Structure formats: C-alpha cells, structure tokens
Amino acid sequence: MAQRFYFDLTDGNTIIRDEEGVEVDDAQAALEQAEAAVQEMRADGELAGLRGSWKLLVRMSTDTVLTVITIP
Template sequence: MKRYYFDIRDGSQFIRDDEGVELPDIESARQEATAALSEITREWASSRPQHRMAVEVRDDCGTNLGDKL
C-alpha cells in the first residue's frame, strides 16, 4: 500500500499532514479527501461563513495528486 498525505488549506493558512495514511489506491485517497473536507466543513462552517478551504493530496514521493483526483 501507498501512503497518502492530506494537507489542509484554510484561507491563507496551510496545515501540512506529516502523518498520512496508507491506502490501497488513488481512488481510496480521493474518497478519503472528500470525506475529510466534508467533516472539516461541517465542523467549521458555522463559525466561518463564506470561507474557502481545500484538501490537497500528496503521495509518499511528495507528488501533489490534484490533477489525478
């Protein structure tokens, strides 16, 4: 299995995932990123209306997988 990292962009703030999670494939990484963003949005939406957030996925080589998700 490959390790994927899910970095968070919260407006101008960047939160780097240094732990990551092992997943079987890129499709699983896409699903994990979608679930993570949904959860973060639920938690923060009430206190941060009209706020931009993103989850950026990297693999264990450091390659940003944005174009592949």
C-alpha cells in the same frame, strides 16, 4: 500494496501539513478518503472558522500533489 497519502489544507499563503496521512490501496481510495475528510470536517464545524479560499491538497509521500479539492 498500500501507499500513504497526505491531506494538506492551504489558502495559498498558509499551509497546514498533514504529517500522519492515511494508508490506502490506491489513488482512487485516497481521493475517496479526502472527500470523506472534507465532509467530516464540515459536519464537525472545523471548517467554519476558515476565511478565504481554502483547498485540500491530496499528496503522495513523494510530495507530488495528486489532486486539489476546493473547500467552499
């Protein structure tokens, strides 16, 4: 059964919450989607303006953080 996962951006002080999320079959698929999202944001130049140490939080609908991806 599909689950909804959310990808939030944070620098430790500011958090940009993903209110829409993605629906995927499992946690592994969510991690793959998160990696793809970072690559897409990088390719589109969306990460160019970020200063400091930003991370992408992959969280479940229960707000449990599944993993944290550092955005270099």
